[in-house]
Amino acid sequence: MDKKMILENLKVSIETWNVDLAKKSAQEAIDAGISPAEAVENGLGKGMEVISQKFDLAEIYLPQVLAASTAMEAALKIFEPHMKGAAVATKGTIVVGTVFGDIHEIGKNVVAAMLTGAGYKVIDLGRDVPIENFVESVRENKADVVGASALMTTTVIGQKEILDMMREEKVVAKSIFGGAPCNEEWVASIGGDAYCPSGAEVTAMVDKLIKG
Numbered sequence: 001m002d003k004k005m006i007l008e009n010l011k012v013s014i015e016t017w018n019v020d021l022a023k024k025s026a027q028e029a030i031d032a033g034i035s036p037a038e039a040v041e042n043g044l045g046k047g048m049e050v051i052s053q054k055f056d057l058a059e060i061y062l063p064q065v066l067a068a069s070t071a072m073e074a075a076l077k078i079f080e081p082h083m084k085g086a087a088v089a090t091k092g093t094i095v096v097g098t099v100f101g102d103i104h105e106i107g108k109n110v111v112a113a114m115l116t117g118a119g120y121k122v123i124d125l126g127r128d129v130p131i132e133n134f135v136e137s138v139r140e141n142k143a144d145v146v147g148a149s150a151l152m153t154t155t156v157i158g159q160k161e162i163l164d165m166m167r168e169e170k171v172v173a174k175s176i177f178g179g180a181p182c183n184e185e186w187v188a189s190i191g192g193d194a195y196c197p198s199g200a201e202v203t204a205m206v207d208k209l210i211k212g
């Protein structure tokens with residue numbers, strides 16, 4: 001099967017919340033030498049965009065979004081060992097998590113896997129993480145970078161609260177943010193260092209942040 005077809009099948013597997021197709025196509029992608037970043041960017045992620053549009057138009061409802069997420073997670077599990085590479089963590093330490101009140105974690109998981117694969121020590125705090133836990137973890141682990149995901153307009157404020165608390169407690173690290181309601185203007189307005197729109201770009205962006 002050619003590369004284009006495999007990417008199309010990955011997309012379709014999410015659109016149709018077909019776990020078996022997601023797993024099968026993920027394995028085919030690996031066998032065909034498609035990188036996990038490309039599979040997410042041009043396959044699985046495209047399927048999730050369709051799900052998102054249909055949800056917006058009320059053509060589908062939450063159970064279908066959840067089913068699509070399950071298919072996405074099943075595919076990511078298959079890619080995971082291939083994202084971990086020969087990671088001897090020497091490049092730096094990054095704390096990541098999804099902010100308090102927000103249970104969306106797929107994007108954050110993609111980012112964590114990409115960074116781990118690139119040789120960073122990633123401390124993944126999970127989802128729905130209290131602000132103080134981000135700050136505490138950065139301090140304890142002497143992290144170089146803090147990264148926070150927020151997927152809702154109601155929770156994106158958590159990204160600002162992390163920076164506010166770090167300033168208050170004089171905890172110093174570079175910061176990078178992402179998620180649907182987040183953009184460059186928002187990150188600039190809260191005094192963050194970088195906005196990252198996708199997992200495909202995160203490694204280069206974090207490399208740049210650390211090099212100063």
Ligand code: B12
Pocket residue numbers: 040045048051052055056062065066069096101102103104105106107108110111146147148149150151152153154176177178179180181196197198199200202
């Ligand atoms: C899948 C999904 C869910 C799944 C989540 C499953 C899971 N395990 O994560 C489920 C079904 C559980 C869910 C629940 C809800 N959801 Co929802 N969900 C989505 C959906 C369709 C896709 C998100 C996703 O996984 N995308 C795929 C990943 C790969 O992409 P991504 O998240 O954008 O991440 C990439 C980049 O953004 C970036 N990135 C993201 N974070 C970070 C962080 C860092 C540090 C960096 C560097 C980069 C980075 O890199 C990632 C990888 O490429 C979005 C739509 C959207 N436009 O995002 C709605 C969406 C986010 N959900 C929404 C809502 C309203 C909800 C619910 C409140 C629904 C409800 N009524 O219960 C609940 C949330 C409850 C809560 N307290 O959190 C709304 C939010 C609206 C708003 N207020 O802003 C959205 C926008 C849908 C919509 N258009 O209405 N959801």
